Amino acid sequence: MSHKTTKKVKNIAVHCLLAVLAFIWVFPILWVVLTSFRAEKGSYVSTFLPQSYTFDNYIKLFTDTSLLNFPQMFMNTLIIAIFSCILSAFYVLSASYCLSRLKFKLRKPYMNMAMILGLFPSFMSMIAVYFILKAVGLTEGSLIRVALILCYSGGAALGFQISKGFFDTIPKEIDEAALIDGCTRWRIFTRITIPLSKPIIIYTILTSFMGPWLDFIFAKVICRANADQYTVAIGLWKMLEKEYIDGWYTSFAAGAVLISIPIAILFLCLQRFYVDGLSGAVKG
Amino acid sequence: MKKQIALLMAGVLAASVFGGCGTSGSDTEQVRLMVWSPSNDQSKDNGEWLQTCCENFAAQHPEWDITFVYGVADEASAATQVAQDPTASADVFFYANNVLTTLTNANAGAKFGGKYVEEIKATNSEAMLKSVTWDGEIYGAPYTSNIWYMYYDKSVFTEEDVKSLDTMLEKGVVSFPFTNSWYLPSFFIGNGCTLFGEDGTDEEAGVEFGGANAVEVTDYLIDLNANPNFKIDADGSGIAGLRDGSINAMFTGSWDAAAIKEILGDNMGVAALPTYNLNGKEVQMQAYGGSKAVGVNAHSKYMVQAVELAIYLASAEAQQLHYELLNVVPCNTELLQDEAIASDPVVFAQNDTFDRTSILQPIVPQMNNCWVPVENLGKGIRNGSVTHDNAKQMTEDMNTAMNSDGI
Structure with a gap:
């Protein structure tokens, strides 16, 4: 039983670490995708998530x-x-x-x-x-x-x-x-x-x-x-x-x-x- | 693109037909001119300023059958591109004067002479002329000044407030590109620091950014950075702050004018640089000023036509159209007398800054050593590594680095 619990704890710890690493790795990509849908103009924003979303950026490109x-x-x-x-x-x-x-x-x-x-x-x-x-x-x-x-x-x-x-x-x-x-x-x-x-x-x-x-x-x-x-x-x-x-x-x-x-x-x-x-x- | 060229050719042909009534067709000389400009000068949305001007030019010269070839090169990099391979570059191009020496070192810039020099001299201010002069020769026809100044929210500051930075800081939030070495030296230059002698051409004289007057400025900057109403403008944070209302004044140039107009609307105020209060005395900030000019390739096959075109593209007529279509602030002295143009606040502020609160940005090659050390000082103050205790040492280190040739 105790062996099983230690294994479980280990697994949880490992997965938490992996989740954090995965988040760090995906974060910049996610940010670029979010920015591509951002409705506010400009290169600098004070909030991480855009205030409103739009497709206009894609439409503008074409x-x-x-x-x-x-x-x-x-x-x-x-x-x-x-x-x-x-x-x-x-x-x-x-x-x-x-x-x-x-x-x-x-x-x-x-x-x-x-x-x-x-x-x-x-x-x-x-x-x-x-x-x-x-x-x-x-x-x-x-x-x-x-x-x-x-x-x-x-x-x-x-x-x-x-x-x-x-x-x-x-x-x-x-x-x-x-x-x-x-x-x-x-x-x-x-x-x-x-x-x-x-x-x-x-x-x-x-x-x-x-x-x-x-x-x-x-x-x-x-x-x-x-x-x-x-x-x-x-x-x-x-x-x-x-x-x-x-x-x-x-x-x-x-x-x-x-x-x-x-x-x-x-x-x-x-x-x-x-x-x-x-x-x-x-x-x- | 093909369509445009075809249209242009048609235009040129038509022009030569109309203009060439008296002379027989065989008299026209075949000319091929390559013209490089930034893409917004050529875009349809902005009324195809370059194409229109070139067509007008062709119409004025029926004796030449000109084929124009357009390329895209912004002013900041055009001269470098031409210098890389002059034989395969534009005959006529638009460049920023701070890279003039790149052009002359590669023998890529054509010297203007004779009546063309007279014409440039007649329509430009002394400072404008100096900006395109190297070793006593003129290398381009200036068409606008290249400088930054102040944009502010009129609902926060009055016209009286914007004369002093310290008054402004009491009333609202001011953002300044503190870590950008095109902007930061304005504080030092204002307090008597010099670059390459009095007129910025004497390389031997070196840079004087290290004396007691410079240390005073560093101390002021440390306090300025600590002021809660002062925000550093980096990576576009200034204009974003203006947009969300957290910032009331910022420093930038005409390239941001349209965006700021959209944000502030009628509340947009534009002014020359303010003074700042240095230990009780008011010191005027002094920006690096430059110009943008039309240059001619020294390797052009059609030198006469190229020079004529360059002069035309910087003429009052072309500058007026440039202003109407793209809000490019004119510098032609006759055009600036025009009531409608002179009353535009951006035009007034830009020219006021150029005339009153700027020095000509030195174009001597050693100027290249002057950017990084100033930027590092700005960053040091921001990060807190430059303090009142080591301000003297840090300022002198900056001065040494600016005067050295090493990397």
């Missing part, structure tokens, strides 16, 4: 487009994120597969190089990237989107470590069996490896979508004064400038809530594949 065209920024970002997601997921998976399965001389040096390059922050090359893109003529008009897609997907192959690690766990015997049956490397990759590695593919797709979706610094440097090419990150940042902050702060929160929606949808659609892709791969 109707008041003459100053900050949020729908257009949203579409720009969506297009850029989808294309760079497809490209970089492909690059990452291909590079990881090659490094995991093919034996070639530069394999080790390449991995070392990628490791060292990965240590530098990507924005270090920002200005150089800008001038290269300018030399190619990609810094004006709609070509800016192409430039951003190239930026976000170009370096993707350096981030192979995690999926290479995953591919390493897929038994080589399967590949060998397929080779003996006359499969090419490409067919092994598309027909055997990819179906077996759904979790890591989902992970790769999610991260390569979120990178461009949330990026600010490259978009800022490359878009410069082309307002029609702005991404949501730049738009949200603009809303906090001193001229706009008082009128746009609650819409800023609404925008912040909205940009989490595509990521959430993507995750919900893909999460059912997060099961163990390897179950029952090798028999015996």
